[in-house]
Amino acid sequence: MPQPLSALIQNVADRIRTTNTPVVFAESCTAGLISASLARIPGISEFLCGSAVVYQVATKTEWLGISPELLQNEGVVSGKVAAAMATGVLERTPASMLAASVTGHLGPGAPSDQDGLIYIGIAVRKGTNADVQVFRHILPAEMTGLPIADVDTLREWRQWKAVEEVLTHLQQALEVL
Numbered sequence: 001m002p003q004p005l006s007a008l009i010q011n012v013a014d015r016i017r018t019t020n021t022p023v024v025f026a027e028s029c030t031a032g033l034i035s036a037s038l039a040r041i042p043g044i045s046e047f048l049c050g051s052a053v054v055y056q057v058a059t060k061t062e063w064l065g066i067s068p069e070l071l072q073n074e075g076v077v078s079g080k081v082a083a084a085m086a087t088g089v090l091e092r093t094p095a096s097m098l099a100a101s102v103t104g105h106l107g108p109g110a111p112s113d114q115d116g117l118i119y120i121g122i123a124v125r126k127g128t129n130a131d132v133q134v135f136r137h138i139l140p141a142e143m144t145g146l147p148i149a150d151v152d153t154l155r156e157w158r159q160w161k162a163v164e165e166v167l168t169h170l171q172q173a174l175e176v177l
Contacts, residue, residue, distance in 0.1 A: 004164075005037065005163065008164065008167050008171070009037050009038060009040070009041065010041065011171060012167050012171050012174070013041040013044050015171060015174040015175070016038075016044070016047045016174065017043075017044075017046075019174055020047075021097050021098050021174060022047050022048075022049050022095050022097055022098070023038075023047060023048060023096060023097075023098045023099065024049040024052075024089050024090060024096040024099045025050070025051035025099065025100050025166075026052045026054055026085040026086060026088065026089035026099065026100075026101040026121075027051055027052070027054070027101070027102055028053075028054055028055055028060070028076070028085070028102060028103040029055075029102060029103060029105070029106050029162060030102050030159050030162050030166070031053055031159070032051055032053045033159055033160070033163050034100070034102070034163050035050065035051030036051075037163060037167075049093050049096045050093065052064065052089050052092075054085065057071055057076060060076070060081070060085065060088075063088075063092075064084065064085055064088030064092070065088050065091070065092075066081065066084045066085065066088055076103060077103055077105050077114055077117055077118075077119060078119060079119050079121075079134040080134075081103055081119070082101050082102065082103050082120060082121035082134050083101075083121045083123070083132045085101035085102075085103060086099045086100060086121030086130075086132055087099070087123050087130050087132055090123045090130055091130075096125070097124065097125045097177075098122070098123070098124055098173060098174070098177075099122070099130075100120065100121065100122050100123075100166050100169065100170050100173075101120065101121040101123075102121075102162055102166050103118065103119055104116075104117055104118030104119065104139075104162060105117055106118075106139070106158040106159060106162070107155055108154075108155065115141065116138050116140065116141060116158060117137075117138055118136075118137050118138075118139060118162050119134060119135070119136055119137075120134065120136075120137070120165060120169050121133070121134050122170065124173060135165070135169055137162075137165050139158045139161045139162065139165075141154070142154075143157045
């Protein structure tokens with residue numbers, strides 16, 4: 001894990017504990033890195049409900065209940081899919097009060113208009129419903145801001161940048177709880 005993320009991860013974990021907010025994740029392009037990063041914090045298991053790594057389209061449908069029509073019409077990398085991922089994992093995790101999702105194209109081989117594009121969904125349980133916010137980010141095509149020894153490839157670097165973006169939005173959501 002890149003060292004600059006350590007402080008952010010600790011801050012998010014501290015805020016989760018302070019607000020007594022159980023969290024759950026639906027991860028596509030990060031393949032579990034978000035929850036794995038938080039799981040390094042001792043005692044976080046009280047609040048980290050889990051993570052659904054839904055890398056494939058069929059898994060998004062089967063595990064999160066996302067309709068194949070939505071995935072086909074909007075594309076896997078879209079704000080609507082990020083929102084559906086966050087609400088889907090929140091609905092399936094009754095103990096959680098907060099969910100975060102991420103979907104994106106990190107390359108190589110991404111369509112040029114989607115290279116480095118991620119969408120993040122943050123869902124907060126409100127009674128039987130959820131308030132959902134979606135954020136769109138374009139991750140840089142060059143590795144900057146991290147020691148080169150911490151990453152092997154642009155794809156891996158982008159995965160860590162996606163983790164950073166998700167945790168930043170999660171921390172902001174926790175600030176208003």
